[in-house]
Amino acid sequence: MxxxxxxxxxxxxxxxxxxxxxxxxxxxxxxxxxxxxxxxxxxxxxxxxxxxxxxxxxxxxxxELPQRYRAGRGQQQKRRIAEAAAALVDEDVRSVGLGGGTTTTELARLLAAGKPLKVVTNALNIASDLSVRPSIDLVVTGGGVRPDSYDLVGPIADRALAGISVDVVFLAAAGVDSVLGVSSCDEIGANTDHSLMATGRRVVVLADPEVVGRRAFARVAPVTAVSVVVTGAAADQEELARLRAVGVAVVIA
Missing domain, CATH: 1.10.10.10 (Winged helix-like DNA-binding domain superfamily/Winged helix DNA-binding domain)
Incomplete structure (x- = not known):
């Protein structure tokens, strides 16, 4: 090994x-x-x-585990979640926001092979992947780099996002539940995730099954800010029922 x-x-x-x-x-x-x-x-x-x-x-x-260690964990599940999320990008979607994370990185690769899109991201690795794709009109926020990931966060990123509006935001989460909502492992990243969510007319959270029902350190946004949660079949079914009860659509990949 x-x-x-x-x-x-x-x-x-x-x-x-x-x-x-x-x-x-x-x-x-x-x-x-x-x-x-x-x-x-x-x-x-x-x-x-x-x-x-x-x-x-x-x-x-x-x-939160550094991305270099998370990237290989549950890769098939992440791919299925990304594929289900990509299916939500219909012909009416012309612009998307992508937060950082291993599952959103998978989604970015799928979107790059599809129709022309304007993509806004605060993730350096996603920006690097998409910058050479002729079908992608790319906007990168700038900001401070988190030491355990490729995410750009902080006031510079937040200010850049304040003037932007996109059709759909896709965001990974360290926790999502029907009471606290979407949560992150650090408060600075949580603020920037909140700023990214605010740019979207719809917000889709990509959640590995183990984070459904989990509450991480810092709240990103209430559950009412979420349109759709895409997760796997192993997610807590009772928690998924509670999410549906408060108006969140759930897609099982």
Whole structure:
């Protein structure tokens, strides 16, 4: 197993159980105990866990995983969610907003192969992918770069978005539920996500199944600001029913 894949497995297990042991990880990854210890040391240096005698525990503050570790997780599910979202871009849609994230990156690649569109994004990797596509009229917000992703956030991005209007905004979320609404793992990113949502006449949230019913650190917007949630079949069905009850359309990919 590649080191990056081991990192993803370690962080996933910490996210679910709160602690891991070197022996457990060695068995799960097929790596030697020495390799696992080096992995734990590297992740601790990035403040993604705290090493203990014989293993590691979650840090007290839960961070969103850096995109380089998230990109390979649940890739088939993300692709299905992106395909279902792309199907919402009908002939009347001429402009879209794309927030950052692994699923929106998949969506951007699908849109690039489709009809001509004006695309507004605050994600550097999406901008890089789309900048060479002749069918895409691209607008990039500017802003400060988040250290754990390719997102441009903060006051510069917010001001750029304040003067823009698009047909549909597609946004990934760290959490979405019927009470708090859409939430993010950090307050600065949440503000910029809110600014991006405000540009759209419709807002579509792309939600991995595990984030449905979850509340992350910072609120982005109330659930009433969301038009559609696109997620997978493994999402909490009771929470999806509550979202439908408050007027949010749900698409299962």
């Amino acid at each position: 590649r080191q990056q894949d081991r990192f993803s497995l370690i962080l996933d297990r910490l996210n679910h159980s709160g602690s891991v042991t070197v022996g457990e990880l060695s068995g799960a990854t097929g790596a030697s105990a020495a390799s696992v210890r080096r992995d734990l040391r590297s992740l601790e240096e990035q403040q993604l866990l705290k090493r203990t005698h014989g293993g590691a525990v979650s840090t007290e503050v839960i961070y």
